[in-house]
Amino acid sequence: MTGSDSVRDAPQWTRLIEVDRCPLGKGVFVEIAGRELGVFRRDDAPRFTVMDNSCPHASGNLSGGEVAGGTVSCPWHHWTFDLETGICTHSPLARVKVYACRVSEGVLYADLAS
Numbered sequence: 001m002t003g004s005d006s007v008r009d010a011p012q013w014t015r016l017i018e019v020d021r022c023p024l025g026k027g028v029f030v031e032i033a034g035r036e037l038g039v040f041r042r043d044d045a046p047r048f049t050v051m052d053n054s055c056p057h058a059s060g061n062l063s064g065g066e067v068a069g070g071t072v073s074c075p076w077h078h079w080t081f082d083l084e085t086g087i088c089t090h091s092p093l094a095r096v097k098v099y100a101c102r103v104s105e106g107v108l109y110a111d112l113a114s
């Protein structure tokens with residue numbers, strides 16, 4: 001295998017938000033690097049989900065949705081998305097992009113190229 005055959009470059013972590021600004025069990029809207037993201041501090045593992053904020057149905061604001069049982073429900077028409085995979089629980093054809101994330105020294109980072 002040559003260097004150009006590598007599967008993927010190392011993660012590139014983008015600073016998103018201080019963990020203290022993320023209430024447990026709710027979403028927070030974060031706009032950064034030209035992207036609109038929903039950040040969810042979950043009360044189940046893993047602790048955080050970072051996903052695109054726009055609902056694939058009609059662009060509802062997912063960060064304003066209700067979080068329960070590892071899912072977020074869009075506030076507009078209540079499509080529900082798994083916070084682990086971003087897949088809609090009503091139809092696997094609808095999906096929201098979920099990004100790798102990590103916490104370091106009280107700050108949440110995401111790999112927006114993941």
Ligand code: FES
Pocket residue numbers: 055056057058059060074075076077078079
């Ligand atoms: S815009 Fe999200 S369910 Fe309709």
